[in-house]
Amino acid sequence: MAERLGRAVEHTGIPLEHGLPLIVSVSIGAASLSSRNTNIDTMLGNADKALCAAKNEGRNCGRAFAVDRADGRYATERIFLWKGREKMSKQNEAVPEQRGEYSMVEHLARQGVSRRQFMTACSAVTATLVVPPFLRSGAALAVEAVTMGSEQTFWSSCVVNCGSRCPLKVVVRNGEVVRIEAENSGTDSCGTPHVRACVRGRAMRQRLYSEERLKYPMKRVGARGEGKFERISWDEAFDTVAAALRKTIEKYGNDAIYYQYGSGTYQLVAGRAPNFRLLNLLGGYLNQYGTYSSAQIREGMPYTYGDGGNGSYMTEVANARLYISFGNSPLNTRQSGGGKGYEWQCAKDAGNVRTILIDPMYTDSMLGKEDEWIPIRPGTDAALCEGIAYVLITENKVDQAFLDNYCVGYDEKTLPAGAPAKSDYRNYILGNGADKLAKTPGWASQITGIPVSTIVRLAREIGDTKPVFISQGYGVQRQANGEQSVRAIAMLPILTGNIGLPGTNTGAREGDVEMGAVGLPTGANPVKVVIPFFLWTDAIERGTEMTAKRDGIRGVDKLKAPIKFMWNYAGNVLANQHSDLNRTDRILRDETKCEFVLVIENQMTASARYADILLPDLMSQENFDYAADGYASGTGSFLVALQQAVKPRFEERSSFEICRGIAKRFGVEEKFTEGRTQEQWVEWCYNETRKKHPELPDFAQFQKQGIAKMYNKGKANIALEGFRKDPMKNKLKTPSGKIEIYSERLARIAAEWELPPGDVITPLPQYVTTWESHLDPKAAKYPLQLYGLHGHGRTHSTYHNVKWLRELHPDMLLINPVDAAKRGLQNGDPVRVFNDRGTVLLPAKVTPRIMPGVVAFPQGAWYKPNKAGVDEGGCINTLTSLRPSPLAKANPQHTNLVQVAKA
């Protein structure tokens, strides 16, 4: 009866004023009078309890009140459940504009009442009917007014590797995400911003429901890299992976299992952590140091400052009179509405700061927000800094007291005892050093492409203004000798004493509060050897030849085994974000070298094609977890609940469950779980974080509010503030405790390491003319410098397969009209971009926003070679080189010479 009633209600549309029917579905709770229960109010109360249970099961469900226990607990029985609306949903999907999108629940939702609240307060909002006696029972009916299903909002986050983890409010209807809404809790102001997701997070729905979503465990059936797979069961998948792991461990040892760098899923429990946890339980794995993002700055800066040089916060820009940044576009790379990009705008609005941006491109951080743009050839930042230093020194604009008291090696006075005569910075710049070359503005102009008058004026501005805030993005260091450029830029604040004071910075990238949120514990890795993240292809090809002094191997002098097992979780490094993809492809395809490739992923990426076993991961919107603010939120921090907004549609599993399944094959499931489910681990981790930050709400409240924000926590805004106040008490972590302009450690490395011809490591930060710079003789054949930019429409390679983003942020080769004219190119023309390593096809965008002699296109597009080996996917790494930088052994992915021709 109840079911018939429900169906009848659902099929009766109520006409509304704008002509579309209001479709109503019901949930029914039933209770009857009995010998135990003769009170009408109790019966109605029981019916209401049954109704609540019914509503919790979803729409179109009825439950009857069955058992009333003495302890106050009760039970209900399902009396019906059917799936309504499916047909109608589909019809309406085709013609979205004809949807009658108005309902009581939506109306309530718009007034701030979510369906969840609506549901959990059944009694408060249900219309209770007393049904006539012929039904022989009393029943309560809740009329849940819905059109195409009511909306429910869940919390989630965009957990990709842009540095932010912007919260997303995921609106769900009929078990399907229908849109994303912005985080808007609390007051929105510069100091306490709503963490508004950028264009990528707002497009999440298309990534969640993309055609490339992986649905089932699969095994490779074609050649490796061919992309042919066959569906298998989870059992078969776990058995195969376990057997391959066993074989690798027995034959080569755990050192032969490589955990590939991958940063696609930054959530705290069921992201990367279970993978590490499992592998550590199995005896460990070969890990890497450094990242494709920032290896050279993180390796280079400590020789000057003793640590990676986390800069002053963006908020400190407000206290500066002059802001100068190299290769930094905060409104591209930190584009969250609640992160450093927004902070930068706020700081500029609040202060009175002149902004000079030095970049080969007129970026989206400029557009009139800058006071001056100085175009510079890629890879020549160090030369500019030296030209500036020449003016500062010769015009007596250096802070001699600061250099004497806080630094080592500016002039001969503070040069370490063991250093050769005249090897100090001052003598090097003035032309009295070993190279006998004065680093005049004229010299710098010819290298950088910047007019002499601009260099002199810039130097005087830096010397005459206080305070000056100098920083750099990560683009500068992703070069053939980026380590040197990084330290050269640091020389500008050092020379002028713009260090440790309000409105100053170290020359590093702007800093960030880290709240130290706790993730799933991973345990310790028994394998102590690590390789540079960029040399894994070498470690496959010639692993046992790799040494500490030649290849930067750490923990041992020599690798024991080449990489034989590739563990690739949530990453597209394997065949997309690594370099020289045509060569990488050949290395990966050779099954005698790397014998097994495991890929755990949620999309069919370029790298997923190379899997032997390919396992489907959940997206965060299907998972239960939590995430923290990342490393780009600036002075604000937050935790965001990842709630299961929608159920997985196929056989996808979380990384926790996948690793648990493999752990079971090795008999270590208990050790892996420690008796906790994923959900229990999430709560455990949250509570551990709460121990560090007692002001956080309890877990239940956190789930309810979805986000917990914290601001600054009183941490210092100014980098090296303590050191500046008291350099004896607050020594730096350099061997001398001071800023080391001359680094004895680097002098020793330069003497001891085996470097290929052309690679240079120097104790001073010095400009080095590198391979594939514009001064390389190769430029005769390949006259254009190419680098990859961070476009708005992708985070590295994530979101590449989102149609809206490709529509609005298409991949195009940016080329100056001067260079386009030489090649007869018009806007929109298809072009070939090529060098000895490969060819990429793209349309050209002829624009004065890129300087002549330089071309660029957004990095991260998915590698898609055609039969002729030409990349139609537009992936820049078809053109980049596998040759590492000298010190960090890192990725020089912005150092490329190419030619461009009409396709």
Add this chain to the structure above:
Amino acid sequence: MAQYGFFVDMSKCTGCKTCQVACKDMNNLEVGRNFRRVSEYAGGTWKEVHGAWQQDVFAYYVSIACNHCAQPACVEVCPKGALAKRADNGLVLIDQNKCIGCRDCEDACPYGAPQYNRAIRRMTKCDGCQDRLVGGAQPNCVDACPQRAIEFGDIGELRRVHGTLAAVAPLPDAATTKPSLVIRPPRKARPVGDKLGAVWPLPVED
């Protein structure tokens, strides 16, 4: 009568197009149909002097939805009277029961606001998220902008706060349709009718 309109702070816009995607997400807009559109306007020249480069480059973006004009060209040309201004707030809306999909409004609007929906063969456009307004929320594009560059409200009030500028290049002269729009120009804005720059994306004819 109130008249709703938009304020766009072009000096803050970064061309990220979050407003556009939020709008597409809200309204289920397929590739090619955009109730809000962000265009780049860029120009300038380069000169090599003694091996170094000199330039006078400018660039900026303009984000435009429907301006719910005081003299809407779309309303004037519609042969079926399907387009009308809402009496209480001035939003220009399409009655799809009357629309025949002739696309005259699309040609008439100098801002490209009416967007043709091939699936239903009707015109569609920005309705100021009028349903969201009921609950006191702002249009989705306004809530989405990471730089807080878009505002929505009574145009009289927006003009009182932000002034009356309603056009820089490449926008049409505001006298044409009297848009309910206020902009804050970026520092290097060029005047209406400027020919030094180029618009991207290029207008697509179909």
